[in-house]
Every structure is written in C-alpha cells, then in structure tokens.
Amino acid sequence: MIVKNVNNLKRDEVDKIKPYIPGKPISEVKSEYGLDKVVKLASNENPLDISTKVEEAIKKELNSIGLYPDGGCRLLKGKLAEKYGIDEDMIIFGNGSDGLLKVIAESFVKAEDEVVISYPTFVEYIFVANMMGANLVRVMMDDYHQNLPALTEAASEKTKLLFLTNPHNPAGTLFTADEFDELMNKVPDNVIVVVDEAYFEYVDDKAYPDTLEYIKKGYPIILLRTFSKAYGLAGLRIGYAVADPDIIAILKRMRDPFNVNRIAQKAAAAALDDKEFLEKTLEINEKGKKYLYQEFEKRGLDYVPTQSNFIMVKVNMDSMKLFKDLMKEGIIIRPGKPLGYPEHIRVSIGLPEENELFIEHVDKLIQS
Numbered sequence: 591m592i593v594k595n596v597n598n599l600k601r602d603e604v605d606k607i608k609p610y611i612p613g614k615p616i617s618e619v620k621s622e623y624g625l626d627k628v629v630k631l632a633s634n635e636n637p638l639d640i641s642t643k644v645e646e647a648i649k650k651e652l653n654s655i656g657l658y659p660d661g662g663c664r665l666l667k668g669k670l671a672e673k674y675g676i677d678e679d680m681i682i683f684g685n686g687s688d689g690l691l692k693v694i695a696e697s698f699v700k701a702e703d704e705v706v707i708s709y710p711t712f713v714e715y716i717f718v719a720n721m722m723g724a725n726l727v728r729v730m731m732d733d734y735h736q737n738l739p740a741l742t743e744a745a746s747e748k749t750k751l752l753f754l755t756n757p758h759n760p761a762g763t764l765f766t767a768d769e770f771d772e773l774m775n776k777v778p779d780n781v782i783v784v785v786d787e788a789y790f791e792y793v794d795d796k797a798y799p800d801t802l803e804y805i806k807k808g809y810p811i812i813l814l815r816t817f818s819k820a821y822g823l824a825g826l827r828i829g830y831a832v833a834d835p836d837i838i839a840i841l842k843r844m845r846d847p848f849n850v851n852r853i854a855q856k857a858a859a860a861a862l863d864d865k866e867f868l869e870k871t872l873e874i875n876e877k878g879k880k881y882l883y884q885e886f887e888k889r890g891l892d893y894v895p896t897q898s899n900f901i902m903v904k905v906n907m908d909s910m911k912l913f914k915d916l917m918k919e920g921i922i923i924r925p926g927k928p929l930g931y932p933e934h935i936r937v938s939i940g941l942p943e944e945n946e947l948f949i950e951h952v953d954k955l956i957q958s
C-alpha cells in the first residue's frame with residue numbers, strides 16, 4: 591500500500607490556508623549567517639529573563655510530568671476568577687490564545703458562515719476562519735485604526751464571529767470605550783464578538799474599554815488574554831478566554847481534554863503572583879518605547895504611537911530588504927509587507943541595549 595493521490599483526499603479548506611511564517615528562531619539565524627549574537631525583536635516576546643518565582647514553580651513541577659495535567663486548570667482558574675471577580679465557569683484555558691481561536695472557530699463557524707475581520711489583522715483569525723470554510727468579510731483599517739462603524743455595518747445575519755484586537759497587532763493602536771459600546775449595541779444578535787486583548791497589560795490609555803464589564807452584563811463576547819506577552823511565557827503556550835458561562839460550556843466540549851500542560855499551568859499561576867516581574871516588564875517597555883520614539887523622531891521616521899510592546903515605523907524603503915539586511919547583522923524584526931504595511935517594519939521593544947543595537951544598525955541601513 592502506498593500513498594497515492596493524497597491531494598484528492600484532503601478537504602478543500604486546506605488549499606485556502608497559507609502556512610504561518612513565524613519569526614525566525616535565534617539559533618537558525620545564528621547558524622545561517624555565522625553570527626555569535628542575535629537579537630530577536632520580531633515576535634513581541636518579553637525581553638526579560640525568566641521570573642525567579644516562575645522558575646521555582648517549574649522546577650517543583652518537574653517531578654510530576656509523568657502524570658497528565660489537570661484538564662480543568664483548577665488552581666489557575668481559581669486565581670483568575672478571584673482576580674477578576676467572576677465565576678470560574680466563565681473561564682477556559684488554551685494552548686496559547688491561538689489554541690483557543692481554533693476551539694472558538696470549531697465551536698461556532700460552519701462552512702459559508704461569515705467571519706468579519708479588520709484588514710490587515712492578526713493572521714490567526716484568517717487561518718481559523720479558512721479552516722472552517724467560512725467566508726471572510728474584510729473591513730479595511732482606517733490607516734492604523736480598526737474602523738468599528740464599518741465593522742458593525744459589515745456584520746450581517748450570516749455573521750458568526752467578528753474579530754477585534756485591542757490593542758491591534760501590528761498597528762499597536764486602540765479602539766475606545768465609546769466606539770466599542772456603539773458596536774456592541776448595534777451588531778446583530780447572531781454575532782459573537784471576539785475581543786483579543788493579548789497586549790492588555792501594556793495599555794495605559796484611559797479610553798480603553800472595560801470588556802469584562804460587558805461580559806458580566808451578558809453581552810455575547812469572548813475575551814482573549816494570554817501569558818505569552820507581558821507575563822513572559824510565550825514558549826509554554828498558555829492563554830485564556832473569558833465569556834458568559836453558556837459560551838464557555840460550548841468551548842469546553844470542543845477543546846482537547848489536556849490542552850494545557852502541567853508546567854504551563856504552574857508557571858502561569860506563579861506569574862500571576864509575581865507582581866514585581868510584571869512591573870519590571872512594563873517599566874522596561876515604557877523606557878524602550880520612549881527611547882525608540884525619540885530615536886525615530888531624530889531621524890525623521892514616522893511611527894505609530896503604540897499601546898503595546900511593539901512599534902510600527904515607516905522606513906521609507908522596501909521593508910523586506912531592510913528585514914533581510916538587518917537579519918544579516920543579527921537583528922530580527924518583522925517586515926511590514928506580509929503584515930499588510932509594506933513600507934513599515936514592526937519592531938518589538940527590547941532591553942535598552944537591544945534597542946540601541948537595533949537603532950545602530952538602522953542607521954547603517956536606512957538612507958533617509
């Protein structure tokens with residue numbers, strides 16, 4: 591028996607899916623370009639070393655890795671429920687928020703249903719919608735902002751999911767509480783609004799909506815947050831969704847029974863308790879943000895003010911070329927082209943010395 595004509599056996603949806611292009615791992619760039627030092631400012635990861643509290647929690651858990659994890663993530667769920675003042679049946683965990691995006695799509699989206707997204711957007715929304723054979727309805731960004739009135743307008747009786755990202759990736763911008771309120775009160779009843787707040791912890795703008803309050807009032811919203819960014823656990827893959835208990839009950843039936851591993855659960859619980867690490871993270875981000883703004887301004891480079899841990903900056907040259915040239919020097923950033931902003935790059939805010947190294951190389955490579 592040999593595999594023959596396997597392409598005739600696959601679902602049509604497979605053809606719609608473009609492979610995800612992740613930021614290149616440091617080890618690969620080192621060996622490819624023969625570099626000793628590589629700085630990765632491409633995936634909005636936390637630049638600090640692991641929190642010592644998290645490290646201890648992980649070490650303690652190592653003895654138990656022969657045992658399956660708690661499928662319900664009870665320890666962590668209890669902590670979060672208390673933090674937010676909500677019932678435990680309003681929370682579900684996933685293998686990253688990416689894992690939950692898949693569970694959400696599998697739970698609600700049928701072929702030919704509509705899924706409304708901003709464009710450009712975080713590519714995972716497009717992936718999960720295509721996976722289910724949905725019709726994507728794209729609403730263009732208004733420069734660097736999500737156009738909530740147009741998104742509201744685009745939602746029809748065929749729409750299942752409407753994706754919002756606050757702050758937006760890659761733009762780094764917010765939509766306001768007023769804009770959100772209007773959307774929530776105008777979208778048809780058949781629409782579930784997914785609000786992805788992966789960068790929630792970095793936001794300092796007072797106009798930011800309190801999504802949790804809407805969920806408590808019973809609005810059909812799925813709020814996504816993650817331990818991958820400000821909590822520094824991207825490599826462990828853990829995120830969560832908060833929603834009405836009826837929505838969570840559906841998602842729970844569709845998730846894998848052990849979708850969050852033991853180490854991730856314990857690490858996330860420790861990370862929630864480590865307020866110092868979070869403070870330090872926000873402090874270093876603020877400092878890096880100010881530095882980069884200042885350096886961009888000195889060079890006459892336009893940037894998009896960010897509510898996040900990354901900045902989009904207009905480089906006035908082919909972003910792919912700059913991306914490749916920077917990589918040869920050991921600096922990995924994200925070119926804007928595949929993200930929908932061909933003249934920009936997206937750079938994650940790193941440690942001071944990383945930001946400085948980035949600027950140093952930008953100077954060598956951009957002729958402004």
Ligand SMILES: *Cc1c(COP(=O)(O)O)cnc(C)c1O
Nearest residue numbers: 686687688712759788816818829
């Ligand atoms: C980084 C990011 C996530 C986080 O994904 P995880 O799977 O939890 O690591 C989710 N949404 C957006 C918009 C992101 O940028």
